[in-house]
Amino acid sequence: GIQVEQSPPDLILQEGANSTLRCNFSDSVNNLQWFHQNPWGQLINLFYIPSGTKQNGRLSATTVATERYSLLYISSSQTTDSGVYFCAVEEGAQKLVFGQGTRLTINP
């Protein structure tokens, strides 16, 4: 099956810093999503981005499908950005395969 690898596994930053999270996948995909799991465990949709670039406030994402990777950028980090960020890609019909996540800690 498809492999999804995220890096780095852990990231600790000061408030105000910028960060880039990476997701590599082993096969072509039709669906890629980024999620934020907050400290309360909720999985929040950030981007549906099988290709191209999207921006939402301080967050943006780029997927280069031909090179099988996606990047999530967080600018001017806030403590509320802390949590685990997951990349997930679709394998076959309707089956999302998740990466192992990047744990982001933003210190005040």
Place this chain on the structure above:
Amino acid sequence: DTAVSQTPKYLVTQMGNDKSIKCEQNLGHDTMYWYKQDSKKFLKIMFSYNNKELIINETVPNRFSPKSPDKAHLNLHINSLELGDSAVYFCASSQALSGGRSSYEQYFGPGTRLTVT
């Protein structure tokens, strides 16, 4: 106006018991899913249903039985609970196009933390 809801949020039970987790979505989606998140935060799909029909059934013990009474509901029943079943179970939904292709986002419920003692 919660999009995907699950009950209960927390479930603590003893080994050997049978329990159910309920999921409802009000998004009008055709497809619903159950995922399991283990203690290391790894998320893995268990089942998916499209219009009440089972589409995906991963290598899950047959003690786990999903039931979809209608396309807005997908419940998960677990028989003879074991310690290893302790995890967070997430329900999700998405809109499938014809041919079973999902080209839209999956939306997740808040999760049910199951603890088996």
